[in-house]
Amino acid sequence: MKLVKSGFCTVVFVFSLLSLFAQDRKLLLDKPGSFKITVDKLNGLGPDEYGRTCDFTDAECKVAVKNLTALLSVFRKTAVLTENKGFDGINYLNAGNCNTKFGYGLPCTVYILFETWSLIKGKIVKQTVEPPQFRFEVNRTTVFNKNGFEETNYSNAYNPTNPAYNEKGMNEATVAINELFYMPGVKEEVVPGIDRYGNNLVIYNPDRPAYWDQVTIREVFRLLFDYWKRVPDKATMEPMMEVFEAEYATYSESERDSFAYFGSPESISRIGSAKNNTPVMRSNPDYWNKKLPRSDIQFMVLEIPPQKTLENEVKTLLEKQDGGYYVSRMLYELDIDNLRHEIAH
Known part of the structure; x- marks a missing residue:
């Protein structure tokens, strides 16, 4: 009986410490921040599972960075990134896995990192290790x-x-x-060029053949x-x-x-x-328009929950003083319709 009581007290003590720590953390919402773009070598990370490489040229990578920067400007128009307060933002363009059988366009994994500023136990701290982040895939069907x-x-x-x-x-x-693969959720066409599968959005050219085949x-x-x-x-x-x-x-x-x-x-x-x-x-490899440069953006997959879910997340994370608040707020403020205009036709 004493052992059970002791274990219960230990659990309560641990949760109490966690609660106190959470209460002691305060996001510095008004602290001015910075923003920068970091680019990795966008070479397709070859060879792929078929033993072949995509061999993207330096010229293609340079144009791809320009296109990806234009895509990121859609996110930069959200109020949270326009204000740029409470965090140092980093856009990281990382090489995506190329696929010589089903791919064509230069693949990229895009990261938007929020190195948040907080007041913890009286000290100003910036979260640089595994900060809150959003990532999505470009040109990977x-x-x-x-x-x-x-x-x-x-x-x-x-x-x-x-x-x-x-x-x-x-x-x-x-x-x-x-x-x-099994379809990742019930398909819902938001508008021509944007399909939703649960929390996942697929942005594509609706004038092309289906991007996936049964x-x-x-x-x-x-x-x-x-x-x-x-x-x-x-x-x-x-x-x-x-x-x-x-x-x-x-x-x-x-x-x-x-x-x-x-x-x-x-x-x-x-x-x-x-x-x-x-x-x-x-x-479906026939989805790609191979008359377009490989540096063009033809396809995107992003994990963006419905607006009501994001609205609740923003409120909850702010109450908890959790840095993920900035990510959810960015997605809530994002005009997803503008993303499809970045798809090359």
Whole structure:
């Protein structure tokens, strides 16, 4: 009984300390701040999963920085960044992962960092280590790859027992199955050129072909079979192949050519034919307008919750004196409609 009481008191004591610390922290909302843009070498971080590099030129990177800076000006128009008080802001343009199969435009991961100023225990402190930040992806239609299909790559297996295993085939089969993903939320067209999937926004050119394509049941199982028959451990491979073959056998020929959706979680494949809000997708390389320079912005993915959610976040984070307040406020004040005007046509 004493032990329980002691543990309870310890928990209360810890929470009390955390509460006191939170109360002792005060954001310096009126302290003037600075703002700068930092640029990494935007070379595509090659080679990609296919063993190829994108080889973006210095000239392309220079033009891309100009385009990305224009994009950032949309964010700079928000009141919180125009006022620039309470934090030192940093825009960091980082090289994004290129993809020679499904990509085209120069990819970039964009960071907006808020190095917040606070008064903590009577001292003025700037948060420079992992400050509140917002990041989004430019020119990457493959952001959601592996969502629900992240299979392990056993290409470096030691002492394989499966005669069908080989390093090259295992790697290629893993890369292929991991190109698939479940749609990341119910699709809602905000306006032509802006689609919402839950908290994620996709900004694109609506005059181009679809940026993602649905995948058939036949194709999904082809990739699953190709992956599992190459798994190095024979004792693992054989029962898994039997299960997948049994599940595939339940579909008629016409069903196999229909689109795949998230199925029963009780099945191993988790693939179904019943239409729902979670279809199996794969990036469409035909989306890109390859007549445009590779330095142009053609596609963006940003995590921006709906306005009501952001409004509540702004209020809550300010009450807690949490530096994330600046991020939520920026997103709340952001005119997302202006983002689509930065997409090249």
